[in-house]
Amino acid sequence: MNTKISKLDYCQFLLSSQINYTLTHMADHLPSFSHDTINRYLRGEKLSPRLLWEQVQPTLKVDPEGQVVFDDTVLDHSFGPSIEMVRRQWSGNKKSVIRGIGLVTCVYVNPHTEQFWVIDYRIFDPDTDSKSKLDHVREMLQMTQQRALPFQTVLMDAWYAAKEVMLQIAAMGKTFYCPLKSNRLVDDSGGEQLYRRLEDLSWSEAELEGGKLVKVRGFPGAFKVKLFRVEVSTHRTEWVVTNDLAQSSTQGAQQVSALRWKIEEFHREAKQLTGLEDCQCRKARIQRNHIACSVLVWVRLKSLAYTTKQTVYQIKHGLLHDYLIHQLKNPSVKMLLA
Numbered sequence: 001m002n003t004k005i006s007k008l009d010y011c012q013f014l015l016s017s018q019i020n021y022t023l024t025h026m027a028d029h030l031p032s033f034s035h036d037t038i039n040r041y042l043r044g045e046k047l048s049p050r051l052l053w054e055q056v057q058p059t060l061k062v063d064p065e066g067q068v069v070f071d072d073t074v075l076d077h078s079f080g081p082s083i084e085m086v087r088r089q090w091s092g093n094k095k096s097v098i099r100g101i102g103l104v105t106c107v108y109v110n111p112h113t114e115q116f117w118v119i120d121y122r123i124f125d126p127d128t129d130s131k132s133k134l135d136h137v138r139e140m141l142q143m144t145q146q147r148a149l150p151f152q153t154v155l156m157d158a159w160y161a162a163k164e165v166m167l168q169i170a171a172m173g174k175t176f177y178c179p180l181k182s183n184r185l186v187d188d189s190g191g192e193q194l195y196r197r198l199e200d201l202s203w204s205e206a207e208l209e210g211g212k213l214v215k216v217r218g219f220p221g222a223f224k225v226k227l228f229r230v231e232v233s234t235h236r237t238e239w240v241v242t243n244d245l246a247q248s249s250t251q252g253a254q255q256v257s258a259l260r261w262k263i264e265e266f267h268r269e270a271k272q273l274t275g276l277e278d279c280q281c282r283k284a285r286i287q288r289n290h291i292a293c294s295v296l297v298w299v300r301l302k303s304l305a306y307t308t309k310q311t312v313y314q315i316k317h318g319l320l321h322d323y324l325i326h327q328l329k330n331p332s333v334k335m336l337l338a
Contacts, residue, residue, distance in 0.1 A: 004182055005033050005037055005038060005041045006041075006206075007045065007047060007289075007292075007293060007296075009030075009033070010026075010038070010041070010042070010289075010293050010317065011293045011297050011300075012145050013026045013029075013030070014274050014275050014293055014294055014297045015274070015297045015300065015301070016319060017275065018316075018317075018319070018320065021271065021275030021279065022113045022278075022279075022280060023035050023038045023039055023042075023277040023281065026038055026315070039281070039286070042076065042281070042285070042286040042289045042290065042338050043285055043286055044073070045285075045289050046285070046288075046289070047288070047289045047292035047293065048065040048290070048292070049120050049121050049122065051292060051293055051296070052118065052119070052120065052121065052296065052299070053119060053120065053147070055296055055299055056117050056118070056119055056299050057119075057147075058217040059116060059117065059299075060108060060117055060119070060150065061113065062070040062108070062110070062150045062151075063110050063111065063112060063150065063151075063218075064150050064151075064152060065111055065112070065151075065152050065153070066108060066109065066110055066111065066149075066150055066151035066152065066153075067108070067109040067111055067151060067152070067153045067154070067259055068106060068107070068108055068109075068141075068144060068149075068151050068153070068154050068155070069106070069107045069108075069109060069154075069155045069156065069259070069260050069262060069263045070104070070105070070106055070114075070137045070140070070154070070155075070156040070157075070160055071104075071105060071156065071157050071160075071260070071263045071264070071267075072102055072103060072104040072105065072124065072133055072159075072264070073089040073091075073092075073093065073100055073102075073103050074089055074093070074094075074098060074100035074101070075089075075100050075101040075102075075103060075143065075271075075272075075276060075277035075328040076091070076094070076099075076100045077099055077100050077101060077277070078098050078099045078100065079284055080280050081139050081233075081280060082282065083101075083280070083281070083282050083287065084282060084283060084287065085101050085123065085125045085127075085128075085148060085284045085287055085288075086099050086100060086101055087099070087102070087127075089102055089124075093267075100277070101123065101124070101125075101277075101287060101291075102123070102124030102125075102133065103121060103122075103123060103124065103291065104120055104121060104122045104123075104124055104133050104137060104140075105118055105120070105121045105263060105266065105267070106118070106120040106121065106137075106140045106144075107226070107262055107263045107266055108149070109155075109259050109262050111153075111259060114259070114262075115306060116263075116265075116266070117147075117299070117302070118266050118295060118298065118299065120140045120143055121291075121295060122139065122140065122147070123143070123269075123288060124134035124293065125284070126235070127282070133159070133160075134162055134164065134165060134244050137156070137160055137165055138164065138165060138168055138327065139169055141154070141165075141169065145172060146205070150337055152174060152175055153174065153175045153176070153177060153244075153256065154169045154174055154175070154177075154178075155176070155177050155178065155256070155257060155259060156176070156178045156260065157178065157179070157259035157260070158178065158179045158180055158181050159177065160242070161178040161180050161181075161184075162175075163218055163219055164180075165177055166219075166225075166243070167219070167220075167223070169243070170223070170243050173313050175242060175243055175244045176241075176242060176243055177240060177241075177242045177244075177256050177257045177260075178206065178240070178241060178242075179230075179238040179239055179240050179241075179257070180198060180216070180239045180240075180241055180259075181198075181239075182197065182199040182239060183198070183199070184197070184198050184199050184216065184217075184239070185197060185216070185217040185218065186198060186214040186215065186216050186227065186228070187200070187214060187215045187217070188212050188213070188214045188249035191215075195217045198227075198239045199239075203229055207229075208229060208250065209225045209249070209250055210248045210249060210250065211227055211228040211229075211247065211248070211249075211250060211253065212226070213225075213227075213245070214226075214227045214241075216241070224245070225242060225243055225245075226241065226242050226243075226245050226253075227239060227240070227241050228240045228241075228242075228245055228246065228247075228250045228253040228254070229250065230250060230253065230254045230257070234307075239256075240253050240254070240257050240335075241306065242256075244248055257336060262306040269298060269301075269302075269312050269313075270294060270295065270298045272302075272313075273297075273298070273301060273312055273313065273316045274295075274297040274298050275290075275294055276294040277293070279291075298312070301315055301316060
């Protein structure tokens with residue numbers, strides 16, 4: 001039996017399989033590799049986020065006005081075996097605390113074409129590296145500088161709207177747009193009044209249309225941001241801040257911020273099409289390598305989607321096209337009716 005398995009073999013399995021991403025399923029369909037062979041490979045390999053950058057960099061269509069988006073998702077492992085790196089954490093998708101592996105991701109968006117690429121990620125495992133999710137975002141921000149990546153704007157969720165992150169972005173000469181939680185304290189009076197919660201601020205018609213200048217509590221005295229009240233729906237308001245003080249339109253701020261949902265698109269597609277959260281192996285190293293390969297598979301699917309002007313779903317499910325045609329003409333299992 002051939003024991004020379006590679007990351008290409010495992011990635012090909014994740015790309016080709018439709019619903020089952022277990023090592024047993026791979027071994028059942030690849031006589032060359034036993035389950036133990038695949039398991040040993042994944043335990044011994046060490047695939048890092050650098051591999052993702054090496055794969056995606058040649059396909060990037062960068063732009064000086066590019067946007068970098070940060071967010072995290074939880075890979076749901078609420079059921080099944082006890083898995084290393086799994087911890088209880090809040091899932092925005094489930095709207096509850098679940099058992100899972102935290103994945104912090106970075107996506108690059110070309111604002112003119114609205115195409116996007118995942119360019120970096122970190123696994124949230126504080127028991128191993130003592131790093132918070134904010135630490136991971138700051139680290140990935142530094143990587144964009146080291147890689148001389150052309151971009152102008154950083155988009156992120158309210159969870160990452162921390163002073164350290166926002167000041168780091170400003171120090172890089174970049175612009176940020178992010179929502180703040182409604183209980184965040186700000187001053188819109190120029191120091192004449194006490195800090196107030198965002199939800200308690202009063203707004204004139206002009207401020208509703210063009211925003212207002214505020215100081216967020218805890219920030220340096222001279223550091224001001226532009227605050228916009230964005231009505232997302234009749235039951236939801238977002239308080240969006242930016243250090244782009246020239247931004248004079250609430251609608252404009254909303255349009256820029258809206259592109260941060262591209263990262264949610266990546267999370268959804270990767271979970272549904274690459275088996276990102278479907279590895280049941282217990283060992284952390286296997287989980288890390290599985291995540292790395294799943295992300296690489298998404299990169300391949302997205303590249304094909306852009307080239308062929310299809311969706312990633314059409315490409316993935318299209319693998320069954322020839323099989324279905326053959327089965328309808330010459331079914332292996334024939335339907336019978338009484």
